Amino acid sequence: MADSYDYDLFTIGAGSGGTRASRIAATLGAKVAVAEEHRVGGTCVIRGCVPKKMLVYGAHFAEDLEDCAKFGWSIGEKRFDWARLRDNVLADVDRLNRAYTETLENNGVTIINERAVLTGPHEIALPSGRRVTARHILIATGARPHVPDCPGAELGITSNEAFHLDAIPRRVLIAGGGYIANEFAGIFNEFGSKVTIMTRGDQMLRSYDEALRDRLLHISMLKGIDFRFHAEFKGIERAGDALRVSMTSHEPIEVDCVMFATGRVPNTEGLGLEAAGVELGEKGEIKVDRFSRTNVEHIYAVGDVTDRVQLTPVAIREGQAFAETVFGNAPSAVDHTCIPAAVFSHPPLAGVGLTEKAARQKLGAVKVYQSDFRPMKNVLAGRNERALYKMVCDEADKIVGIHMIGPDAPEIMQAAAVAVKAGLSKRDFDATCAIHPTMAEELVLLR
Structure with missing residues (x-):
């Protein structure tokens, strides 16, 4: 595609959103480069949800080893080695970094391991002194942890x-x-x-x-x-x-x-956005329309840097939609409503759609079905910890929200979220046969 420009697409940031957008654009025939000053993979893979989930798995063993005696297991002296877990997790982060890098390279994307700064509408400067031009520019620099302003x-x-x-x-x-x-x-x-x-x-x-x-x-x-x-x-x-x-x-x-x-702060400082005329919001986020386009026609932004919904799957969907819109001749906008989310706490919780309070404020009268129970594993282990499942419906019994806390709640929620997104009713759940004995069966037995 490129003629008077060095690249059809220049992406700044090789996190989840930038990687997906760059890869899809390249498969659609675009000449693509992506600049990443840190490591390919971004927050989620390098310092976020993936390594954190591995720590969550490691933490679960503390209670599992305590509970296992009730299930007939005899374990010797227990000792936790943080350094071993830490190093194993970081080694897997290295593996994922290589995998993301190979994915881009195998799809013909040029990776530039430098910090990129916009110096004009279509021009990007690199610390090496090189300047390149691009027909389209995508900002996918993510966000960073906020540090309170206090002494010490x-x-x-x-x-x-x-x-x-x-x-x-x-x-x-x-x-x-x-x-x-x-x-x-x-x-x-x-x-x-x-x-x-x-x-x-x-x-x-x-x-x-x-x-x-x-x-x-x-x-x-x-x-x-x-x-x-x-x-x-x-x-x-x-x-x-x-x-x-x-x-x-x-x-x-x-x-x-x-x-x-x-909280997290969008990474927009020092990118030269002012030189390119890109408009920012009050929190420093890049303002975009439903197609992830900024006020500058050929400059787009996806992911946490836009501060719409700071979740990795959302950034990936935004990156995909951007590439399909700009290079696939298939305009696509991400629906930011009814997005499922989870907290990998102990125990984990998850939700999709309207909470009970939000539903009452928006719809007035609602119906709430719930199950408050002790998971079978907890019963035998002697744990009093209880799970709670809630289903919120409108007056016509259409499901507008599902919320749960308990073991494996995020895993169960992924399938439940499809039902809420599809607009199914409580009657559809009632008509579905339960898988017994499971915790998930509570969703089709709610009263």
Whole structure:
């Protein structure tokens, strides 16, 4: 395709969205280059959901090894080796980095391991001194952890550094009330840390159904995790080998590690977007239309840098839709409604569609069906931990939301989300035969 330009597409950022967009564009005949200043794979693969899920798996063994005696297993002395798990996880990250790189190269995409900066509408400058031009430019630089502005903030870490710790901290304070905070709280707690979560609000996981949030809070507290609500940093300072954290509304606390999980900031600084005339939003995000196009006709953006929905599968869909729209002559826009999501806490929770509160605000009268039960495995293991499944329907019994907390909730939710997206009714679930004995059967037995 390229004639007066060096490339048909130049992508800045080789994370999930940028990689998918570049690969699909290349298969559609475009001459493509992608610039990545760090490692191919982006946040999800290198320092996010993939390595974090591996830590979640590792953490689950703490309770499994405790429960196994009730199932007839006799285990010798148990000992956890953080360094071994950490190194195995990082080795698999290396494998995935190579796999993503090979995928791009095998599809004819040129990878440029440099930071790219826009210097004009169609021009990109590289630190090596090289300048290239492109017919279309895609910004897919993702986001980074937000670090609160407080004295001593440099003494804390973010989720980026958590994967490289030399040892599991004996006491850790996690700031934030979102999914990253709750996931790492569960991980550290199962690995033996004394965990405290502090958040400036009065609740956590505010986008999830209230009943699920309350259930996770209750279970987390029973597992020994402490919570400090309405708390904001006053400062962090060294206290011998420890860190002393001062905060509003609470007494100071001494810990060995402070981890910030207070949101993520779009990576738009220093990209030359001003030179290209690209419009940004109040939070520094790139403003785009439903086809991921900026106010500059030939410049697009996908993924976390747009701050629409900061989820890897969403970035991948946006990248695919962009490539099909621009290079496949098949205009495609991503539907950002009814997106399923999960929190890999202990236990995990997941949801899709409207929460009960949101449904009542939007629809007025709604019907709510739920099952509050103790999973069979927990019964035999002697655990009192209970699961909760909720189905929210409109007056015509069309399902507008499903929410659940309990073992394997995210795995079950993936299939349930299809039903909600397709607009199925409670009657469709009632007419489906249960698979017994499973936890998922509760979805077709709700009353």
